[in-house]
Each structure stands twice: as C-alpha cells, then as structure tokens.
Amino acid sequence: MPSLEIRDLFVALAATPDKPIVKGLNLTIRTGEVHAIMGPNGTGKSTLSKAIAGHPDYVITSGDVILEGKSILAMEPDERARAGLFLAFQYPSEIPGVSIANFLRAAVQARLAEGEELDATAYYKHLYSKMDMLKIDRKFTSRSVNEGFSGGEKKRCEILQMAMLEPTFALMDETDSGLDIDALRIVAEGVEAMRGDKLGVLLITHYQRLLDYIVPDYVHVMYDGRIVKSGDKSLALELEAKGYDWVKQELAAV
Amino acid sequence: MQPPTDTLAAPELDSPAAEATAVENPTVGIDQSAGDFTYDVKYEFDAGNGLSEDVIRYISSVKKEADWILDFRLKAYQTFLAKPMPTHWATKDLENIDFDKIRYYLSQGTKPKRTWDEVPDDIKKTFERLGIPEQERKFLAGVEAQFDSEAAYSNVKDIVAKQGVIFCNSTEALREHPELFKKWFGKVIPTGDNKFSALNSAVFSGGSFIYVPKGVKVAMPLQAYFRINAENFGQFERTLIIADEGAEVTYMEGCTAPKFSTSTLHSAVVELVALKGAKIQYITVQNWANNVFNLVTKRAIAMEDAEVKWIDCNIGSRLTMKYPGVILKGKRARGEVISIALANDGQHQDTGAKMIHAADDTTSVIVAKSISVGQGRSTYRGVVHIPKHLKGCKNNTECDALLINTNSRTDTYPAIVVRGDTHAVQHEASVSKVSEDMIFYMQQRGLTEAQAMSLAVNGFVNDLVRQFPMEYSVGLKRLIDLEMEGSVG
Numbered sequence A: 001m002p003s004l005e006i007r008d009l010f011v012a013l014a015a016t017p018d019k020p021i022v023k024g025l026n027l028t029i030r031t032g033e034v035h036a037i038m039g040p041n042g043t044g045k046s047t048l049s050k051a052i053a054g055h056p057d058y059v060i061t062s063g064d065v066i067l068e069g070k071s072i073l074a075m076e077p078d079e080r081a082r083a084g085l086f087l088a089f090q091y092p093s094e095i096p097g098v099s100i101a102n103f104l105r106a107a108v109q110a111r112l113a114e115g116e117e118l119d120a121t122a123y124y125k126h127l128y129s130k131m132d133m134l135k136i137d138r139k140f141t142s143r144s145v146n147e148g149f150s151g152g153e154k155k156r157c158e159i160l161q162m163a164m165l166e167p168t169f170a171l172m173d174e175t176d177s178g179l180d181i182d183a184l185r186i187v188a189e190g191v192e193a194m195r196g197d198k199l200g201v202l203l204i205t206h207y208q209r210l211l212d213y214i215v216p217d218y219v220h221v222m223y224d225g226r227i228v229k230s231g232d233k234s235l236a237l238e239l240e241a242k243g244y245d246w247v248k249q250e251l252a253a254v
Numbered sequence B: 001m002q003p004p005t006d007t008l009a010a011p012e013l014d015s016p017a018a019e020a021t022a023v024e025n026p027t028v029g030i031d032q033s034a035g036d037f038t039y040d041v042k043y044e045f046d047a048g049n050g051l052s053e054d055v056i057r058y059i060s061s062v063k064k065e066a067d068w069i070l071d072f073r074l075k076a077y078q079t080f081l082a083k084p085m086p087t088h089w090a091t092k093d094l095e096n097i098d099f100d101k102i103r104y105y106l107s108q109g110t111k112p113k114r115t116w117d118e119v120p121d122d123i124k125k126t127f128e129r130l131g132i133p134e135q136e137r138k139f140l141a142g143v144e145a146q147f148d149s150e151a152a153y154s155n156v157k158d159i160v161a162k163q164g165v166i167f168c169n170s171t172e173a174l175r176e177h178p179e180l181f182k183k184w185f186g187k188v189i190p191t192g193d194n195k196f197s198a199l200n201s202a203v204f205s206g207g208s209f210i211y212v213p214k215g216v217k218v219a220m221p222l223q224a225y226f227r228i229n230a231e232n233f234g235q236f237e238r239t240l241i242i243a244d245e246g247a248e249v250t251y252m253e254g255c256t257a258p259k260f261s262t263s264t265l266h267s268a269v270v271e272l273v274a275l276k277g278a279k280i281q282y283i284t285v286q287n288w289a290n291n292v293f294n295l296v297t298k299r300a301i302a303m304e305d306a307e308v309k310w311i312d313c314n315i316g317s318r319l320t321m322k323y324p325g326v327i328l329k330g331k332r333a334r335g336e337v338i339s340i341a342l343a344n345d346g347q348h349q350d351t352g353a354k355m356i357h358a359a360d361d362t363t364s365v366i367v368a369k370s371i372s373v374g375q376g377r378s379t380y381r382g383v384v385h386i387p388k389h390l391k392g393c394k395n396n397t398e399c400d401a402l403l404i405n406t407n408s409r410t411d412t413y414p415a416i417v418v419r420g421d422t423h424a425v426q427h428e429a430s431v432s433k434v435s436e437d438m439i440f441y442m443q444q445r446g447l448t449e450a451q452a453m454s455l456a457v458n459g460f461v462n463d464l465v466r467q468f469p470m471e472y473s474v475g476l477k478r479l480i481d482l483e484m485e486g487s488v489g
C-alpha cells in the first residue's frame, strides 16, 4: 500500500536555518487513511505542509520525506506534484488572466507523456463531472484562478483542482477556514467522495467542526513543531472540549 | 484632400506630466528564438558596407527609379546627416550603431516571384522553415516575403486582386501606381521626423504598398514577413497603406533574424492612411534576435469616422524604439494602440504610443503591457495631445508592467497634454510582480517553473491577445513559451 512517511523532520526558514519551526516530526500516512492534525496557530502546520511540497522559503535541515518508498527531498516542487502529492493551500495564490479551465488544462497536460496531446473533449467532460460533484457552477471555471474570489470560492477552487488531479496524497491546509456552513458541507462532501483506498489525506485544521463531516481515522495534536499526542476521532472532541491549554498542561507535567 | 502637416516631435521627457518609476530587481536567462538560423545566399546586388551618396545612387539605379525618388533619397540623406542622435532623451546604446559597417542593400534582384516554385531554393527554404507558405494557404489574402532588401515572393489571391486591391512593394508601387501613392508617400511621416525616418527615406527598399479601393472590405489579412539573413545588414522597408473611403483591411507583419555576433539594424517607416469611414488594423509580431537595433517609425492618419488600430507585439531585439501613432484628423475618428513588449536579459523595449487629436469628438485608446525578465528593461513613452480649440475628445491610457525576477526595470513616461475642458481623459498605470508564491502554487499543480512563468505572462497579456485574430494569438503564445523557457535555469 502506498505511503507518505515523514521521518524525524526538522524544517526552518531558508533565511534562518538554525531556528527550526518543525522540530522532529514523525508521521506515516497510507492510502485509504485520513489523518487530522490539529494545533494552535503558529505551531508550524502550514510550514510542515509547504516544506513537504518543496516551497523555496523553507529548508529541511534533517529528516526525510518518503513517498512510495522514495525520498522526495531532492525533487522540484512540480516533480513532487506529478509524483502524486497535492497541497490544498491555506492561502491560495491569484493568477490574473489565467482561467481555472486553462490552468487545470495545463496541469493535466503536464502529467501526460512528452508529445502526447490532451484530448480537449474528454478533458471538459471530466472537468464538468467533477464540477457537478462539487456543485460548482459552469461559469466558475472561466474566471481567473482565485482572482477576486471570496475565501469560500478559493477553497472550493482548491478542492476542484484536487478532484481533477487525483493525487495519491493530499495535504489540506485549513481548507475549512473561511467557509460558511453550507460551503463547508459541500467541500467536505467532495472530500468524502474522493475518499477511498487510492487516496491518503492529511487534514490540517484548527477546529473540530470539519471533522463532523470528514471523520478522520487518526487525530494528531501538533504543538511547538512536533506531534505531541495521537489518537482517534475522540481526541478531537476532547480537544474541542478542553482546549489547547489542556495539551500544554499535560506537556508541562511530563 | 490636403496631406497633413502635423509632425510629431520626439516624446517630451521633460514635460511636467512625465514621471518615471524605476524598479530594480535579479538575473536569469538567455534568448531563444525560432528564427535563429541562417543559410548561405548569393547576392546579385550588393551596395557594400557604409553609406554615401554613391550607395544611394546605386540603390536607386538597381531599382530603376524615377528622378523624383532619387532626389527624395538624396535630400533625406542630408537630413539624416544633419540630425543628431536623440540620446538627450533616448538610450546611449544608440551610439553603438556603426553606420559605416552596415550593408545597406543586398538582393538577388528586384522582381518578386509570384509562385513559391520560382523562388530560389536557398531563400525558399528559409520561408518554409518559418511556415509562411503554409499560413498563406490557410488564412491569408496575400503575402509578401522580404529577404534582406527585396521581396522574394509576393502574391495576392485572385478574389482580392479582382476587387481592385493593390498589394506590392515600394519599388513597384512608386513606378506603376504613382497616381495613387505619391500623394501620401512621406506625408504622414515626413523625412525629418527623426534621424531614423530620414535614414529610411534615404535608403528604403521593400515593404508593402497597399491600396484598398472605396468600400472594399478585405476579408482575410494581408501579410508581410521581413527576414534578415545577412550579417551586418540594415533592413529599411517602407510601407504605405491607403484604405479609401469605407474600405477595411487587416495587415500583419512578422519578422525574424538569425543571431549574429555583430549588430544588425532594422529601421522601417510605416504610414497608414484611413480615409473617411475606413478601418485599418495593423498587427506586428516581432521576434528579432537580440543583436538587432529595431528603430521604427509608425504613424497613421485617420479621417472622418475612420478607425485605425495598431497591435504591436515586441519580443526580442537588442533595442526597440517604436511609438505607433494616430493623427485623428477627421471628426469622430478613432485611434487605438495595443502594445505588448517583452524584454529579456540584454534587451531594452522602449515602446509606447502617440495620439494626436486634431478634430472634435475623436477618441484614442492606448493599452500598453510590458514584461521585464531578469535584466531586461522596458520603457513606456506616450504622447497624448488634445488642443484647446477642440471639443468632446476622449483618451484612455492604461500601462501595466510585469516584473519577473529582481533585476528587471521598468520606466513609464506618459505625457498627456490636454487643454480645454470638454474632454474625457483617463490614465491608469500598474506595476506587478510574478511572485515566488505564485510560481510555487503553479508548480505544486505539476507545471515546471518555465511553464509556470509562461502561464503567468500569458495571463498578464491575455485580455489583449484575445483581440487578435486566432492564428496570431496561437503564434504569440508559442513565442512567449519559448522566451520563458530560455529564461529559467
């Protein structure tokens, strides 16, 4: 079964490599599993996901990330993506003048073998079926990627891309933030529909409420750059009831 | 009808409206050009290196020109000598043009062939490689293919010729249709407009002369392709397009040259005349290698209810200086300049537009987008002139600059002189950057860095490219892809 293994990972900003943000994190995700990482703001959740995807702002000072048995650390961000890794961004970038349809088309084309041309009819059929699944209006994909989008539209656009690109592993960074309850439900239903033995998910979230819709197999609490507690979905409820201070106190007691 | 007397000065840099924004930024890349190849060609006529009255007489005699044209050339030569380089406002790089080294005339003869089969093989294979005969079959009403100084091929489809459309080169036009062309030749752009229009007037060769009769609407574009093949060569084509009352025509020019170690000069003069109610659309997609000095004067005159639209895409060259203009001479005339410039390492795109309002209720629109990559430099210079005695004129100017990597620089000098209070003038400018986050976002979706940059650039110019005929927008996109591929690691 394919897996994404994060091994004793240390991540720092490229500008300050001696100040780790992620400090020795271990986690293995297999396809078919949904893991949730919860943790207070500033604890390094986004740093973790961007470093795994290869963002140039960050350096991995030690540890490894193994995708399907191979280290991905020497790979360019686009090679990692084509190898099956997808990051749903907490703050997606705007690409003025490039429509969602054209952007996704380029991304799908990038996954074809050299010299192979994308079949436009098949592409649009595929795109429309995913849009229907996510209850996205046809007009949406003629808009420029994320330009002038509301928070909710940006997140939906991320989910649509994920549905189209069919990754093996998806890192979803606070995909729930900024969504009203209806949008949250649609996004969650979309992820649920994609859930299955071909996909492993790492859900980064601040709040329990997303986990009412996407019930995780595992819940991890991240604090100060590390996973300090792991459990099943009941841990999320406990965390919701007792707050992060509870984790802090437990840690202090050790 | 009186020929116009308006002349345009060089852009006024020291006018109070001028403002400069310079953004310093890093480095990448090399130029990559689809036109970077050359074949050995034997020239029958060669004026040698350097410029003199003898060279001008030689060119004129090869062309068997009328005396008035030789006189026009010789006078222009004196004007050229007398005019200083415009380095008081333009780049000092102009001083690196060595006029004594340039070859001013090279050809295999002055008569273009009417079929590709008659074109000599050594020249034909160049145009085949550039895809010209294929494009002609697919979507063009006529083609002229200029190789160094003269057109090697020139043909216009029968249905267009039958409508009375004339499409030929400057030599043929002035010899065979002086009654049509002489009236406007050198009138929209006088010889002394600037040093390079004077140089062109002295040594011009090739280019397209087009006459579209009253009411004739040419459905498909007419196209010219300008190819520089020889090293140290100077290409000086001369174009004059006259659309008679109510006529409509789209003209497209493309150009390439191989990349030599020495510099090459391309200095054209293009005059457009849109008579009452006529419409001219002039599209340029330039992809010169980055040793070419591209110093071109382009101007149109639009009479009552006429419309002129310049679509100008400048990719490549070492230095391009080009400010297409429209003199809005008749009431309700409309002028538009859509300009896209891409400056990569070692390139300077100094481009812009001039709109001279000379009648009531005239409208002008300028949209200029520049992309600076690495150490590439883009400059926008604009002149919009609306005098006090006019009423109801409109101008809309938009200049947007996109910077990629941190050594890029962009300058904007919009000089908008508006007098009188019944006019509506709008000016917008923006400078944006392709951020690391944007590129990372696209890479995370599987695009390579070059593909990501290319997509960002295409997105930036997308609203303008959509106004192009489809055939050219595809070509332009490919050029941008190639250019961006060359600009990353």
Ligand SMILES: Nc1ncnc2c1ncn2[C@@H]1O[C@H](COP(=O)(O)OP(=O)(O)O)[C@@H](O)[C@H]1O
Residues within 6 Å of the ligand: A013, A021, A039, A040, A041, A042, A043, A044, A045, A046, A047, A048, A057
């Ligand atoms: N690009 C960056 N520039 C400066 N500081 C950063 C950057 N990325 C992360 N940090 C810092 O690292 C810490 C963790 O941030 P982040 O990973 O965004 O946390 P989380 O996603 O858990 O809220 C914070 O202190 C944040 O300020």
Ligand SMILES: [Mg+2]
Residues within 6 Å of the ligand: A045, A046, A047, A090, A173, A174
């Ligand atoms: Mg975060």
